[in-house]
Every structure is written in C-alpha cells, then in structure tokens.
Amino acid sequence: MRVLVTGGAGYIGSHTAKVLARAGFEPIVLDNLSTGHRWAVKWGPLVEGDLGDSALIRELIKSHRIQAVVHFAGFAYVGESMQRPRQYFRNNVTYTLRLLDAMTDTRVKHIVFSSSCATYGTPASVPICEEHIQTPINPYGESKRMVERILAWYGEAYGLRWTALRYFNAAGADPDGELGEHHSPETHLIPLAMQAALGEKPALEIYGTDYPTPDGTAVRDYTHVMDLAEAHVAALRRMLKSQENAAINLGTGSGHSVRQVVAAVERVSGRRVPVREVQRRPGDPPELVADPAKARELLGWKPRHSSLENIVQTAWNWLISRKPTMGGVDPARRKVDPLREAPSHATAA
Numbered sequence: 001m002r003v004l005v006t007g008g009a010g011y012i013g014s015h016t017a018k019v020l021a022r023a024g025f026e027p028i029v030l031d032n033l034s035t036g037h038r039w040a041v042k043w044g045p046l047v048e049g050d051l052g053d054s055a056l057i058r059e060l061i062k063s064h065r066i067q068a069v070v071h072f073a074g075f076a077y078v079g080e081s082m083q084r085p086r087q088y089f090r091n092n093v094t095y096t097l098r099l100l101d102a103m104t105d106t107r108v109k110h111i112v113f114s115s116s117c118a119t120y121g122t123p124a125s126v127p128i129c130e131e132h133i134q135t136p137i138n139p140y141g142e143s144k145r146m147v148e149r150i151l152a153w154y155g156e157a158y159g160l161r162w163t164a165l166r167y168f169n170a171a172g173a174d175p176d177g178e179l180g181e182h183h184s185p186e187t188h189l190i191p192l193a194m195q196a197a198l199g200e201k202p203a204l205e206i207y208g209t210d211y212p213t214p215d216g217t218a219v220r221d222y223t224h225v226m227d228l229a230e231a232h233v234a235a236l237r238r239m240l241k242s243q244e245n246a247a248i249n250l251g252t253g254s255g256h257s258v259r260q261v262v263a264a265v266e267r268v269s270g271r272r273v274p275v276r277e278v279q280r281r282p283g284d285p286p287e288l289v290a291d292p293a294k295a296r297e298l299l300g301w302k303p304r305h306s307s308l309e310n311i312v313q314t315a316w317n318w319l320i321s322r323k324p325t326m327g328g329v330d331p332a333r334r335k336v337d338p339l340r341e342a343p344s345h346a347t348a349a
C-alpha cells in the first residue's frame with residue numbers, strides 16, 4: 001500500500017516512514033525541507049514541494065497511486081506561533097484543507113493526522129483523557145484543533161476516514177542510529193540539555209522552579225519517537241478495517257520533571273549539565289501527562305521504547321555520532337572541558 005507521508009523529512013515523519021516501510025507499506029514523502037532534511041528520507045522517494053501546491057498534490061496522488069495519507073507537515077513551535085499566527089494558520093490549516101480537498105477529489109479516503117496535547121491548553125486535571133475540554137492557549141494548538149474539527153466535518157460529509165493522534169512530548173532517536181532529532185533552532189528539552197552537557201551552549205535554562213510539582217519544575221510525558229511511529233502504523237491498519245474515526249492521545253501516562261530529565265542526561269552522558277534557573281514562561285502548564293487507555297484499547301498500542309533512560313540514551317547516541325552534514329558538530333570543533341569529558345562507556349554509540 002502506497003502512503004503519502006507529508007513532512008516525512010522531519011523528525012517524527014522520517015522515523016514513521018522507516019517503520020511504515022518495515023511494516024510493508026510504501027512511503028512516498030512530500031516535504032518542502034523548510035525544517036526537514038534530505039538525508040532523513042531513505043525508505044522511499046522524496047517529492048520536494050509544498051503542501052500548499054494543490055496541483056502538485058493532486059499530480060503526486062495520481063502518479064504514485066497513493067492510497068492513504070499520514071500528515072505531519074506543519075509548523076510546530078509554540079512560541080513562534082504567538083509571534084506569527086498568520087503563518088501558522090496558513091501552513092497548518094489552509095494547506096491542510098488543500099490536502100483534504102485533493103484527497104476528497106481523488107477518492108483517497110484515509111488520513112492519520114499529527115495533532116497535539118497543545119489542543120488541551122492548560123489542563124483542569126491530569127492525566128488528560130481525550131474527552132478533556134480542548135481550549136488551546138496559543139495559535140499552534142488552535143491550528144491543530146481547527147484541523148481536528150475540519151476532519152470531523154469532512155468525515156460526516158465526504159466519508160473521510162481519519163485518526164488524529166495527539167502526541168505529548170516526542171523524544172529519543174532511532175535505536176539503529178540512522179535517524180534522530182535535528183531542529184534549528186532547537187527548542188526541545190532533551191537535545192538542549194545534551195548540547196549544554198557538551199559545552200555547545202553555556203547552560204540549559206530551566207523555566208520555573210516553583211511549580212506545584214514534586215521538585216518544582218514542569219512535568220511532561222516523554223514518548224519515544226519509535227513508539228509514536230509504531231502507533232501510526234497501528235492507526236493506519238485499524239482505519240483500513242474499521243469505519244470509526246478517532247482522536248487518540250499518544251503518551252506513556254508517566255511524567256518526568258525537568259530536573260529528572262537533567263539527571264538522566266548526566267547519568268547517560270557522564271557529564272554535568274550546567275543549568276540556569278529562570279522565570280516560568282507564560283502559558284507553560286505545570287504538568288502535561290496523557291491518559292493512554294484509549295490508544296491501548298483501540299490501537300493495541302503500548303510504548304516499548306519510552307523509558308526515560310532509553311529515550312535519553314538513544315538521543316545521546318544520535319547527537320554524538322551525527323555527521324556534520326546532518327547538522328552534527330565536527331568533533332574537532334566541539335568545545336570539550338576535559339574535566340567533563342565523558343567516560344568511554346558513555347560515548348560508545
């Protein structure tokens with residue numbers, strides 16, 4: 001089965017393309033490489049182009065005989081969305097509409113959509129189940145919620161079959177070392193902590209140490225990117241059998257604080273992570289943890305890779321082995337404090 005993977009050169013999309021190929025699907029990647037990478041597309045062709053280009057999408061659906069879509073393409077920085085809502089609504093909503101119209105017109109019926117826990121806003125209670133009210137507090141979360149609503153109406157009117165997967169915090173890297181996270185600028189905690197451990201940035205900023213959590217720092221549900229990828233395959237298989245559309249949380253059900261993550265990075269890397277404690281960021285909830293019961297029930301999905309230790313270990317292996325052509329730092333140029341040099345067991349990737 002040929003599957004169009006929009007945003008398949010990005011972090012989660014590239015890992016999913018790998019898992020799709022392993023499961024017997026043929027991934028065809030569409031990506032404009034705005035934040036994605038050519039080197040990350042290895043399990044099928046890359047069509048370099050923009051989601052907003054309706055003629056291109058229709059052409060590629062026909063020429064590649066696409067039968068289903070997994071839709072990752074979009075902008076994903078919460079802070080940036082506050083400054084540039086226009087770009088976020090255009091890329092995440094308007095262009096998704098064009099994709100859905102092309103699918104409807106070419107009779108492609110199945111789509112798995114990358115939604116987000118950002119659609120919940122500040123939760124009234126944790127763990128968060130899918131019935132929790134969705135009141136996003138930034139344009140990014142709003143754009144994801146809008147697409148969820150559009151999917152529901154396209155399902156009603158045109159018979160579109162859809163699954164919206166609401167990811168919590170994606171983290172970790174392919175255990176085979178072929179893929180990993182490379183965002184620029186990097187905003188995710190684990191790679192930032194590692195960059196601080198390597199001396200590539202002076203310190204990791206901890207936003208808020210006075211939250212009502214056990215150690216005062218914010219708690220998040222970190223889910224390994226390979227577990228997320230496997231959930232997409234399960235969602236696709238389920239949709240091909242069942243008529244039921246669904247929005248499903250993808251998280252582990254366990255949270256880790258910023259300090260726990262920092263401690264894990266120090267254990268795995270054998271280096272100290274210099275930190276700087278600063279004010280809370282407006283709109284950052286104290287705790288975001290998923291209730292994963294629905295994913296277990298509907299998809300038979302149980303995270304296998306998502307222990308904090310494994311997430312950090314795979315991310316570390318990726319970061320230190322990544323070639324300069326893949327955004328890695330040339331080891332000769334990496335600033336290393338000899339007092340913080342890692343023991344050899346920690347750097348063996």
Ligand SMILES: NC(=O)c1ccc[n+]([C@@H]2O[C@H](COP(=O)([O-])OP(=O)(O)OC[C@H]3O[C@@H](n4cnc5c(N)ncnc54)[C@H](O)[C@@H]3O)[C@@H](O)[C@H]2O)c1
Nearest residue numbers: 007009010011012032034035036050051073074076114170
């Ligand atoms: N990373 C997370 O923790 C997380 C959490 C919740 C939801 N999500 C969602 O998952 C999806 C993937 O996230 P990611 O972390 O892999 O981000 P990413 O930036 O690595 O991947 C997004 C990909 O989409 C491509 N893209 C963007 N706009 C495009 C367009 N108009 N046309 C063609 N390609 C386009 C980019 O080049 C990139 O390859 C996003 O939709 C994001 O909102 C991510």
